[in-house]
Amino acid sequence: xxxxxxxxLVLERFLPYRLSFLTNVISRKLARLYSEQFDITxxxxxxxxxxxxxxxxxxxxxxxxxxxxxxxxxxxIKGLCDKGLVHKVFSSEDRRRSVLNLTKKGGDIYHQIEPxxxxxxxxxxxxxSQEEQNQLDRLLSKLTTHVGG
Amino acid sequence: xxxxxxxxLVLERFLPYRLSFLTNVISRKLARLYSEQFDITxxxxxxxxxxxxxxxxxxxxxxxxxxxxxxxxxxxIKGLCDKGLVHKVFSSEDRRRSVLNLTKKGGDIYHQIEPxxxxxxxxxxxxxSQEEQNQLDRLLSKLTTHVGG
DNA sequence: TTATTATAGTTACATATGAAACTTATTTCA
DNA sequence: TGAAATAAGTTTCATATGTAACTATAATAA
Numbered sequence: 560x561x562x563x564x565x566x567x568l569v570l571e572r573f574l575p576y577r578l579s580f581l582t583n584v585i586s587r588k589l590a591r592l593y594s595e596q597f598d599i600t601x602x603x604x605x606x607x608x609x610x611x612x613x614x615x616x617x618x619x620x621x622x623x624x625x626x627x628x629x630x631x632x633x634x635x636i637k638g639l640c641d642k643g644l645v646h647k648v649f650s651s652e653d654r655r656r657s658v659l660n661l662t663k664k665g666g667d668i669y670h671q672i673e674p675x676x677x678x679x680x681x682x683x684x685x686x687x688s689q690e691e692q693n694q695l696d697r698l699l700s701k702l703t704t705h706v707g708g
Numbered sequence: 709x710x711x712x713x714x715x716x717l718v719l720e721r722f723l724p725y726r727l728s729f730l731t732n733v734i735s736r737k738l739a740r741l742y743s744e745q746f747d748i749t750x751x752x753x754x755x756x757x758x759x760x761x762x763x764x765x766x767x768x769x770x771x772x773x774x775x776x777x778x779x780x781x782x783x784x785i786k787g788l789c790d791k792g793l794v795h796k797v798f799s800s801e802d803r804r805r806s807v808l809n810l811t812k813k814g815g816d817i818y819h820q821i822e823p824x825x826x827x828x829x830x831x832x833x834x835x836x837s838q839e840e841q842n843q844l845d846r847l848l849s850k851l852t853t854h855v856g857g
Numbered sequence: 858t859t860a861t862t863a864t865a866g867t868t869a870c871a872t873a874t875g876a877a878a879c880t881t882a883t884t885t886c887a
Numbered sequence: 888t889g890a891a892a893t894a895a896g897t898t899t900c901a902t903a904t905g906t907a908a909c910t911a912t913a914a915t916a917a
Contacts, residue, residue, distance in 0.1 A: 568822050569761065570761075570773070570774060573829060575731075575738050575828075575832070577848050579734075579735055580775055581727065581848060582727045584855050585855060586724060586728055588855070589724050602903095605725075611717075612719075617866095619865060624719070625719060626729055628904095628906095630906085631903095631905090633865095633866060633867060634904090636866095654913085655865040655866070655911070655913070656865060656866090673717050674715075676717060677715060679724075683723055684723065686855075691847060695723075695847050698844050701836065702832070702836070705835040706734060749873090766896095767896065768895060777874095777876095778895075778896070779897085780875085782896055783873090786897090798895095803881085803883090803895095804883070804895040805882095806896075858917105860916090860917080861914100862915070863914070864913075865911085866910085866911085867908105867909080868907105869907090869908075870908095871904100871905090871907105873902100873903075873905095874901105874904090875902085876900090877901105879897080879899085880895100880898095881894100881896085882893100882894085882895080883894075884892080886889100886890095887888105887890090
């Protein structure tokens with residue numbers, strides 16, 4: 560560190576901000592795919608997608624799977640129930656625990672949105688060569704495991 | 709796409725969510741470096757850092773440089789002025805335009821935080837080999853230019 | 858038992874954020 | 888000129904978010 564370059568903060572090169580900028584742009588574009596047409600928030604979409612893959616799950620489990628905190632999960636579920644996209648009952652074995660499922664309507668809407676979202680991810684990946692995609696997956700995994708939850 | 713794997717959404721593998729998760733963890737840790745000791749918000753820190761590098765700048769230019777919207781910039785500047793870290797006057801040539809500078813106190817605090825932040829970035833980069841760091845910089849640049857601001 | 862502790866989920870409160878409206882100053886150009 | 892359009896910043900309002908407090912249920916253990 561003799562050149563006096565690495566001990567000055569330059570926002571344009573600062574890794575956390577570069578990551579954050581890219582992520583924000585991508586998240587905004589992604590959200591537009593379901594927020595406008597379907598009036599679904601990002602949290603709601605995440606819960607919906609997770610319920611599609613993992614039916615009969617509780618709110619707490621949903622939080623684990625999606626890395627959302629329990630308040631965000633609770634609100635997303637409330638929103639989805641109000642819109643008739645999710646059905647909630649409480650478990651008869653443990654009446655604290657909810658049992659969640661997509662309704663018919665929820666499933667229908669999910670299957671309308673899913674291809675749009677997958678297409679968007681593909682459009683992102685297509686910016687990169689196959690080699691670069693592998694690098695990206697690897698780097699994300701490595702960083703994510705090391706920064707700790 | 710014949711194997712039926714790439715046409716189902718799996719949150720754990722979905723690029724925007726992996727990016728978002730990593731970014732959120734990093735942003736939270738970064739914010740802790742200045743929020744607790746110095747009572748500075750992320751927006752305020754960003755403006756502070758930018759002013760250190762670009763003195764005598766307006767709020768609008770600050771917004772351009774930091775990719776923040778003008779409301780966030782306005783609020784950050786108000787917070788920094790209230791804390792006595794930034795000095796604001798309006799330009800005599802164009803009295804709509806502000807001219808911003810760090811105060812002595814602002815500069816002092818900035819120079820206390822800067823090494824902590826740089827150290828944190830280094831600790832992130834040190835997770836990766838030099839080769840991987842180059843890959844990451846390259847991938848971020850490529851994705852960022854292609855997703856469009 | 859029954860008192861204690863822990864868990865699932867919700868609610869309340871305080872703060873953060875973004876979009877649109879607004880104020881003031883400057884520029885444009887009929 | 889001076890009316891209309893534009894630009895810089897601020898304020899307002901509606902919504903989003905996170906922390907902590909709260910309710911209800913279940914598990915633990917004395």
